[in-house]
Amino acid sequence: MKVKSIRGFRDILPEEIKRWHFIEEKCRKIFEKYGFSEIRIPILEQTDIYTSGLGDTSDIVSKEMYTFEDRDGTSITLRPEGTAGVVRSFIENSMGKKSPVNKLYYSGMMFRHERPQKGRYRGFNQMGAECFGSESAYCDADIISMLWSIFSELELNNHVKLEINSIGTSEDRAKFREELVNYFEPQKDNLCDDCKRKLDTNPLRILDCKVETCLTTIGKAPSILDFLSIDSKNHFEKIKFLLEKIDIPFTVNPKIVRGLDYYTDTVFELTTDKLGSQNAVGAGGRYDVLVKQLGGPDTPAVGFAIGLERLILLHEQVFPEEYRQNVDIYVASLGEKALNEGIYISNILRKQGLNVEYGFDKKSFKSQLKRANKINAKYTIIIGEDELDRNVFKLRNMKLSEEKEYSLDEIENFINLIS
RNA sequence: GUGGGUGUAGCUCAGCUUGGUUAGAGCACCUGGUUGUGGCCCAGGAGGCCGCCGGUUCAAGUCCGGUCAUCCACCCCA
Numbered sequence: 001m002k003v004k005s006i007r008g009f010r011d012i013l014p015e016e017i018k019r020w021h022f023i024e025e026k027c028r029k030i031f032e033k034y035g036f037s038e039i040r041i042p043i044l045e046q047t048d049i050y051t052s053g054l055g056d057t058s059d060i061v062s063k064e065m066y067t068f069e070d071r072d073g074t075s076i077t078l079r080p081e082g083t084a085g086v087v088r089s090f091i092e093n094s095m096g097k098k099s100p101v102n103k104l105y106y107s108g109m110m111f112r113h114e115r116p117q118k119g120r121y122r123g124f125n126q127m128g129a130e131c132f133g134s135e136s137a138y139c140d141a142d143i144i145s146m147l148w149s150i151f152s153e154l155e156l157n158n159h160v161k162l163e164i165n166s167i168g169t170s171e172d173r174a175k176f177r178e179e180l181v182n183y184f185e186p187q188k189d190n191l192c193d194d195c196k197r198k199l200d201t202n203p204l205r206i207l208d209c210k211v212e213t214c215l216t217t218i219g220k221a222p223s224i225l226d227f228l229s230i231d232s233k234n235h236f237e238k239i240k241f242l243l244e245k246i247d248i249p250f251t252v253n254p255k256i257v258r259g260l261d262y263y264t265d266t267v268f269e270l271t272t273d274k275l276g277s278q279n280a281v282g283a284g285g286r287y288d289v290l291v292k293q294l295g296g297p298d299t300p301a302v303g304f305a306i307g308l309e310r311l312i313l314l315h316e317q318v319f320p321e322e323y324r325q326n327v328d329i330y331v332a333s334l335g336e337k338a339l340n341e342g343i344y345i346s347n348i349l350r351k352q353g354l355n356v357e358y359g360f361d362k363k364s365f366k367s368q369l370k371r372a373n374k375i376n377a378k379y380t381i382i383i384g385e386d387e388l389d390r391n392v393f394k395l396r397n398m399k400l401s402e403e404k405e406y407s408l409d410e411i412e413n414f415i416n417l418i419s
Numbered sequence: 420g421u422g423g424g425u426g427u428a429g430c431u432c433a434g435c436u437u438g439g440u441u442a443g444a445g446c447a448c449c450u451g452g453u454u455g456u457g458g459c460c461c462a463g464g465a466g467g468c469c470g471c472c473g474g475u476u477c478a479a480g481u482c483c484g485g486u487c488a489u490c491c492a493c494c495c496c497a
Contacts, residue, residue, distance in 0.1 A: 004488085007488085007489090058495095059494085059495050059496080060495085060496080063420085063495095064495080064496095081496095081497085110497085112495090112496080114494090114495065114496080115420080115421095115493095115494085115495090116489085116490090117490080117491070117492080118490075118491070118492095119497090120495085120496075120497090124497075125497095126497060128497090194493095194494080210493095258496095260496095269497095270497090276491075276492085277491085277492065277493080277494090278495095278496075278497080279496095280496060280497055281497065282497065283496080283497060284497095304497090305497055306497065307496085307497030308497085309497085310497065311497090332455095332456090334455065364450095364455090365455045365456065366453080366455085366456065366457075367449085367450090367457095368456090368457090369455095369456055369457040369458095370457055370458085371457085372457065373457040373458055374457085374458095380456090380457085382455080382456080384455060385455095386455080394456095396456080396457090398457070398458090401456090401457085401458095403456085
């Protein structure tokens, strides 16, 4: 039998994992800086939380979910995104009653049955944050600031672009939608086939069509921003004011409409021109009606998610140097007796907090040093018959190619010898 | 779901146009050049169902058909 990972799923190998750790750690730190706490939620949920939460006309729900029957016949789905599950948990645990505001972040694998491509996998990792309980524009701005600060902390802010928009309330959008149809209907012959279809199903999505012939028609189309209610307009103005005040560069793009139905008012996207066509590396927005829609108390919320594979890809391009595991000591022993001593010494050093590779195979001294070199060990400890007889070990500084001898008794305070 | 590119050593790739001895290179790996000293250099070694199935042919890595995988783009999205 031929073994092979499932299409669209991949391994993250040891040589790449250090960069993952580095980036995940940075993200965690920033989430916590903004007062968010981690939540871990299941990978499987009942299908309805997605169908009724994300909107059943969205591509994700209509053709990309991994949905199957549980043994008792209920329909369950591998999570295609994080927000719906966090909302479910928020409701189920009555978080709104325990605290007026709840700030949660999560990290984990999401599943969408898409055609794999660069930066797009069927199993992919997201880190995201959700803030429940505030409808204030200050909250939106704080969240956007958090997203931005992840990228500036990683020194990637020069390679991404923040775009924001407001899509108003559902009434605003209904009005806008009507106007859009009125606008496009008479000139639908100028639109591509996809857009003609969208005219019936989801006219807002025509706005982000990239087909050239559509672009001129779209250019003169009405803007959502002219349809916002007073409250939504003020909310949006306030966010823009705050982002300027804290020096976060952004542009307003009235054509941003999110793919999921739960968004209200604020939406935003972080894109890069370095990843080909999968250019969205983070995105989010406000979703004031979702909690209620899923059966919870009327609770406003804002959140975003970052695509980790894409973030890593971007980081690799900007900082191509390798991220390596750090090995402090390689213990090279020569001969049976020395091997016995080697495992003992290695463990003492590990207790002192060092990363130690113990050469446990009977290999030539030369190949052991080669190994030490290859794994980039800072020091090699050398013990052979000769050293054992004299109750000493040699310590070789790999970078300087210098060796010193120490009494074996000094192993107990080894950390002092090299610091 | 649609279109295009690519499948040869662990990795990156040459060879295919114009079929013909034993399928190559670089990197990585192993051994030696040094009785117990890494990186550089030198010598040697190991490693291939040439993606898979079928066809054409005296003969297929090379030509043809199919299939699968993969990458990129459309689309969608993080």
